[in-house]
Amino acid sequence: MNNIFNNGNKDNSDYIKRFVEKDTGDVQVYSPMDPPDAYKPQGVEPVPYNELHAMMQALMDEHKITLEKINDFEATLLSIKKDGVNKESNKKLGDFFAFIDEKIVLHNLKEERILFPLIHDRMIDNGEHGTGKIPDTAVDLLENDHIKMMELATLTFSLMGITSRITDPISNALLMDTAIEQGLSLVEMLRLHIFREDNVVFPLAHKYLTPSDYEKITHQMKKYFSIDLPSKN
Numbered sequence: 688m689n690n691i692f693n694n695g696n697k698d699n700s701d702y703i704k705r706f707v708e709k710d711t712g713d714v715q716v717y718s719p720m721d722p723p724d725a726y727k728p729q730g731v732e733p734v735p736y737n738e739l740h741a742m743m744q745a746l747m748d749e750h751k752i753t754l755e756k757i758n759d760f761e762a763t764l765l766s767i768k769k770d771g772v773n774k775e776s777n778k779k780l781g782d783f784f785a786f787i788d789e790k791i792v793l794h795n796l797k798e799e800r801i802l803f804p805l806i807h808d809r810m811i812d813n814g815e816h817g818t819g820k821i822p823d824t825a826v827d828l829l830e831n832d833h834i835k836m837m838e839l840a841t842l843t844f845s846l847m848g849i850t851s852r853i854t855d856p857i858s859n860a861l862l863m864d865t866a867i868e869q870g871l872s873l874v875e876m877l878r879l880h881i882f883r884e885d886n887v888v889f890p891l892a893h894k895y896l897t898p899s900d901y902e903k904i905t906h907q908m909k910k911y912f913s914i915d916l917p918s919k920n
Contacts, residue, residue, distance in 0.1 A: 726882055734890040742802065742904050743889045745914070749794050750881045756786050761874045764867050772851075772863075784844050787837075793912075795833045798884075801907045803830060806888060809895035825888050832880045839876060843869045 736744060760783040763776050807826040816822035846866035853859045896904075908914045 726879070731887050731890055733886060734893045739889060739893055740896070740901050740904070742901070742908065743892060746794070746798065746802070747885055747889070749790070750885060753786075753791065753794070753877065754881060756783060757874055757877050759783070761871065764870045764874070767863070768867050780847060784840065787840050792837075797908070797912060799830060799833065800911060801904055802892070805896060805900050805904065806892045809897075809900070810891060813895055815891065815895075825883070825891065829880065829884060829888060832876065832883075836873065836876050836880065839869060839873045843873055 736747065739747070759779065763779040763783070767776050803826045807824050810816055810824040810826070811822050816824045843866055846862060846869060850859055850862045850866055853862060
């Protein structure tokens with residue numbers, strides 16, 4: 688079989704090289720070996736915090752608190768990886784998973800019940816959706832994130848709990864490494880999810896939601912979550 692990476696002939700048969708050298712004009716083209724950066728979204732203009740509706744500001748304030756908790760959780764995992772579990776790190780783990788149960792779950796409900804359905808509708812109305820028979824939007828990705836992050840949090844919590852009951856040192860170490868790996872994956876998922884909301888979906892909401900949408904949001908935030916928000920920024 689000929690080596691597909693052999694470019695010794697002169698017929699320019701190296702597919703990767705030809706792809707990179709392809710003239711695409713002003714259109715950005717990505718290679719599987721150089722995918723777009725998830726933290727550098729294309730085609731979405733950022734919106735200053737003070738120009739967002741009070742609903743988005745409140746959610747972004749909650750994001751800031753969550754990011755601080757995520758940083759602490761990551762530091763705890765790395766500490767356990769280096770020095771093992773002790774009383775202090777065990778308490779910090781418990782605090783983080785309690786924060787998920789008490790704060791992140793509620794935060795996600797606010798988005799799923801009130802904000803996301805309206806954003807989803809307005810994005811479809813304005814052509815910001817996929818081309819399938821059932822049009823999907825960025826909101827679908829975020830809702831899937833909510834499911835995946837809770838699954839990953841449950842897995843990490845369960846693995847940590849099982850580890851504490853295993854007395855064999857080798858098995859304990861292997862399972863702890865797995866638990867830490869899943870926990871660090873949760874950290875990155877949460878960070879990326881928050882980034883997508885703050886820098887992609889909330890700016891799209893700012894662009895497409897109408898004054899009547901914001902009135903509905905304000906009413907429902909008070910009705911479902913006992914939160915008063917001003918009808919205007």
